[in-house]
Amino acid sequence: MSYCEDTIKKMLPKAYVRKHVAHEIYVAATHFKNLVPMMDKYVYNDGTTKDLMSLTGTIPVLFNDKTYNIPICLWIEESYPQTAPICYIRPTREMMIVRGKFISSNGEVEMPYLEEWKNGECDLVTLLQVMAVMFGDFPPVCIQPHSEPEQASCWLQFQRQAEVLSKTDGSFYVSLLREDDQPFQQDNETSC
Template sequence: MWAVLLNGSKVEGGDRRTGNCFLFFSEKLLFIMTLTEISIKKMLPTTYVRSYVAHEIFVATTYFKNLRPAMDRFVSRAGAAKTLMSLTGTIPVTFAGKIYNIPVRVWIEERYPHAPPICYVQPTAEMMLVKRVFLSADGQILLPYLKEWKKGDCDLIGLLQVMAAVFGEFPPVSMRPPPEQEPGSCWTDADENSVLSLPREDGQPFQRKNETDC
């Protein structure tokens, strides 16, 4: 096997790393691995399908740039702890014509892609969870995309895109009112849940047709 660098020079075995990526050739195979993808693969234990998972994470973080991969300690609801790959950060959503960043954490199990990721909304101290049919009391995301997960039809980037679309229609978090002030305006959603308005970038609350005083 030999490698061609981006500058066109050829080296045996692909030992030199002077560019951002290599083109590795075999008789019938051509593939590209960026240094970022290589570094993600190195983070993963051998219990993962390392090349597959690293590529999916790389693609996901290319589009959702505020997500960062890291191996971290995951504790299940039963209290069992294990070290898993996770993506932590925010995903941008469009709500009422404005873009907001929703904090999430996506845990990728060793059985991935045969098993779906375990996903949570993680509100900051200034935020509170909003009651939604796709959200558990502790913030776990329970979308149909996850419940009906099937290898080959579902992937990490598709999951994040679905999350962004759903959160844009039904925000999973709202801002906490300042403790020294009374809550401002609120609005009632289709399920008749009173939801605190998310602040806009100009600092003003949203005005909705079914807005009421609380």
Template sequence: MDSIKKLLPKTYFQRKRVAQEVYIVVTHYKNLMPVLDNYVFNDGRTNYLMSLSGTIPVMFKDTSYNIPVCLWLDESYPQTAPICYVKPTKDMVTVRGKHVDSNGEVMLPFLQEWSQETCDLVSLLQVISAVFGESPPVCVRPPQETAQETAQASCSLQFYRQAEGLDEDAQLFLTTEDDQPFHQDNETNC
């Protein structure tokens, strides 16, 4: 715990509590590591903060997955809740949903109702694991089309248009599975 306290910038208001909580987290979550780095806030200002970065285990459909996360601790922590993100690897994409936005920021009632008297990092990670077990925040990135596949698809579409006598502004009308036409708002120009 002393090594974490030494690592923690002196600008933290409750250094001892922060160091103690970080120590407990890295004891229970072996794949999370304390990291010091600049955090960029939405308004553009930056601050040198501690984060916990790595993976946490999440059970989804009876299988354990390691979900990459990063929890930033502001200098006012534990008075303020951590700023939490899902950090997908290059082989993953973020799945935007009820609890994760398109930037990967985690939004939970637990964070919105944060209280330094009743909340801590281990409890937060348990809540995150449970929520992500119900609705995973990442998935495997679909394979990228190669340039050749993209060119072939474009050539096939152009050939179809020429064979059917369609010009560039032709409309494609689709039907639904029940053979009912889509509403006008859902039609597209090809």
């Protein structure tokens, strides 16, 4: 379902800079067709809740010459665009979060683009593009272990299924293998 700018603007409470935020959400949803704008309750770390606009869905990520759809949620606070969105990985039941350099154990995305956010220089489309590139280098999810006990950590499972390789430029990438040596499903991917 596509949303027009006016529909998005009507969804936003008056506390938002409605015209600007609606335009950015519209542009982001146009570039990333699997993202849907919606108002929902966000729960802060201190337990307080607030109705916030979010962009929820998947973004395509190129990994080992294949495209995978990584589930995300961007929470846009009323102070946007002065403050960066709060970004999370939203794994499906078949996935586990891979805590790493840019992903916390609860799935929050913590990366330089967000930390160095500047009003007027940063926007949602660029943020999503940076996330897609970053997730191609550092996959944020792995498939749930099916033959392992429930308490098996994602990191251990990830290490068993992945091989860390280095590129000629000195950077690293992860090569994931399925147990049956079959290629991963590419359309509407729920594992990486």
